[in-house]
Amino acid sequence: MIPELKKTTEQKMQKSVEALKANLGKVRTGRAHAGLLDHLTVDYYGNPTPINQVANVTLLDARTIGVQPWEKPMIAKVEKAIRDSDLGLNPSTMGDVVRVPMPMLTEERRKDLIKVVRHEAEESRIAIRNLRRDANNGLKEAVKAKEISEDDERRTQDDVQKLTDKYIAEADKLLAQKEQELMQI
Numbered sequence: 095m096i097p098e099l100k101k102t103t104e105q106k107m108q109k110s111v112e113a114l115k116a117n118l119g120k121v122r123t124g125r126a127h128a129g130l131l132d133h134l135t136v137d138y139y140g141n142p143t144p145i146n147q148v149a150n151v152t153l154l155d156a157r158t159i160g161v162q163p164w165e166k167p168m169i170a171k172v173e174k175a176i177r178d179s180d181l182g183l184n185p186s187t188m189g190d191v192v193r194v195p196m197p198m199l200t201e202e203r204r205k206d207l208i209k210v211v212r213h214e215a216e217e218s219r220i221a222i223r224n225l226r227r228d229a230n231n232g233l234k235e236a237v238k239a240k241e242i243s244e245d246d247e248r249r250t251q252d253d254v255q256k257l258t259d260k261y262i263a264e265a266d267k268l269l270a271q272k273e274q275e276l277m278q279i
Contacts, residue, residue: 103229107261114218159194215269
């Protein structure tokens with residue numbers, strides 16, 4: 095039971111760090127990349143659908159993303175979804191292509207993005223700590239049910255704490271890298 099508990103806890107912590115990595119990848123750094131819009135959804139005949147499933151997302155140049163919806167009526171919806179997102183982008187429509195220019199990051203915008211990045215990292219840390227708490231609660235229940243001894247519980251709690259420290263340090267490392275990337279001009 096104990097090895098299984100440690101294994102599942104570690105896997106969930108790893109997934110939390112991977113989710114943080116994906117969320118940090120969405121925060122723009124001034125360069126355009128097609129994956130920036132992947133998490134945005136549009137209302138497609140009543141269903142929320144990712145933009146990349148209703149349109150062709152390409153790079154027009156280093157600082158501009160081009161979004162070409164496959165259906166004419168989707169142009170306005172795609173433009174609205176991009177404008178309403180938390181990315182701070184201002185799309186414009188040219189014919190059947192929605193152009194999304196990436197504005198230069200001002201110092202103020204960089205600081206705002208660093209706040210967003212720090213919030214994402216804190217959410218990840220909270221998730222990791224919650225996984226630690228869940229594992230420790232599982233251990234306490236096992237002790238109450240006399241499935242494991244108190245000594246085993248203590249050793250396993252120490253192991254779970256080491257895992258927690260390891261993955262929180264990994265999250266902090268990702269945060270530091272992203273902050274440095276954002277502050278580069």
